[in-house]
Amino acid sequence: MFHARHLLIFVVGLVLATPLLASPELWRGEWPKTDFSRAAVPFEEILSGGPPKDGIPALDDVEMIPVSSETRLADAEPVMVLELDGTEARAWPIRYLTWHEIMNDEVAGIPVAVTFCPLCNAGMIFDRRLDGQVLSFGVSGKLRHSDMIMYDRQTESWWQQALGEGIVGEMTGKTLVQLPGWMESWGAFRARNPDGLVMAEPDWPRRYGQNPYVGYDGLAKPLLYSGEMPPHAIEPLSRIVRVGNRGWPLERVAEAGRLEEGGVIIDWTAGQASALDRARIAEGRDVGNIRVKDTATGRDLVHDVIFAFAFHAFHPDGQWMLGK
Known part of the structure; x- marks a missing residue:
């Protein structure tokens, strides 16, 4: 198990290396499409979180199953929830978001990005539509103020998850619409929404249900x-x-x-x-x-x-x- 104290040792090395890592010249090889001439934040505030681009794999078009079919989740487990008028309530378990951080999905015709940053405990759901196009998001592997930096696959601009704002690239200054979702226990969601939908376990080799940030x-x-x-x-x-x-x-x-x-x-x-x-x-x-x-x-x-x-x-x- 990867404990927080082990993560801390790894982090010290990253922090010491920050002045070298925070440079567009070093990033261009991995990010050839990103327009680094446009930025809303100082580059020195951006750190590597360890994994490379897509090292934490965001998921697309996730499978949803009826609440009555879900048998893996304990009542106390947290899930991200969205309940929109005219459609089934939906839940995305944190046990999956912990390992993937972003789910690109669609609810009632609305393209959504369900996001969770473990280091900030920030669970937020965004509308992926912006300026007449639909964006899809991935995990950049970068952090700012310990919060996940997302990127959109269309322009490879970087987005601050905690704000839903573009901070580097073509989309700098743009803001995603946050939807009124929330985090609650699976038991509470299931009791209120027996006919709702919940995300099925992804087909990835991950220790779902385990917390890699123990303590x-x-x-x-x-x-x-x-x-x-x-x-x-x-x-x-x-x-x-x-x-x-x-x-x-x-x-x-x-x-x-x-x-x-x-x-x-x-x-x-x-x-x-x-x-x-x-x-x-x-x-x-x-x-x-x-x-x-x-x-x-x-x-x-x-x-x-x-x-x-x-x-x-x-x-x-x-x-x-x-x-x-």
């Missing part, structure tokens, strides 16, 4: 991150419910059970295992389920549950909803 969300500091730590003495690897540029500490939400403020309703219920704790994802400690709705309409709101350091890095002017 990661219990570390004092994130890996591959050299930016500022969160303010207000907030632990960098604590979870934050992000809605726009506002962030609610998960501990505060869990203690309350329900928070209603700023036009937002956030509900917490027990039952979801952390995907970044124990060796088996299903045995991770209970971090609970989050549901975020608009107070006025009752509709699901776009949000994610991200580590505090990443919220601070990508939303430096964000509002910390501390209830004080």
Whole structure:
């Protein structure tokens, strides 16, 4: 098993090599189609995460099966969920996203990218349509502020997953539309959607159900991150419910059970295992389920549950909803 402490040793070497790695001249061989003359971020902020381009293989046109046919998942296992009007609710298990990070799929005629960055705990679903074309995404192998950099296969531009924004290449400055998906336990999804669909196990030689980042969300500091730590003495690897540029500490939400403020309703219920704790994802400690709705309409709101350091890095002017 590949433990976080082993990853840390590997990371030290990468960090020391950063000045040499952060150079378009060294990247061009692997990225001949990327327009490095266009960039929205300093190249020195971009690190190698270890794997090369497509070393973590994104999946396309994944197979979905009826909820009633799924027998592998434990109730507490986390899944990414999308429930759109007029179509079956769908779930993509984190046990697969941990090893592939991006699923290019289609829901009710909408091309979607279901994404998960383990180092930031960022699970986000994007509409792949942009400016009259449909993009498909792969994993670049690069990181910025410890967050996955995706790339689109059409222009090989680089995208910051935590923001859905193009940061290098032809698509620099473009923004993907994030859809109102969320992460919850398989048991909660199944109970609410007995006629829904769930992603089938991919035909890849991976240890699905195992967590290659054992103990990661219990570390004092994130890996591959050299930016500022969160303010207000907030632990960098604590979870934050992000809605726009506002962030609610998960501990505060869990203690309350329900928070209603700023036009937002956030509900917490027990039952979801952390995907970044124990060796088996299903045995991770209970971090609970989050549901975020608009107070006025009752509709699901776009949000994610991200580590505090990443919220601070990508939303430096964000509002910390501390209830004080």
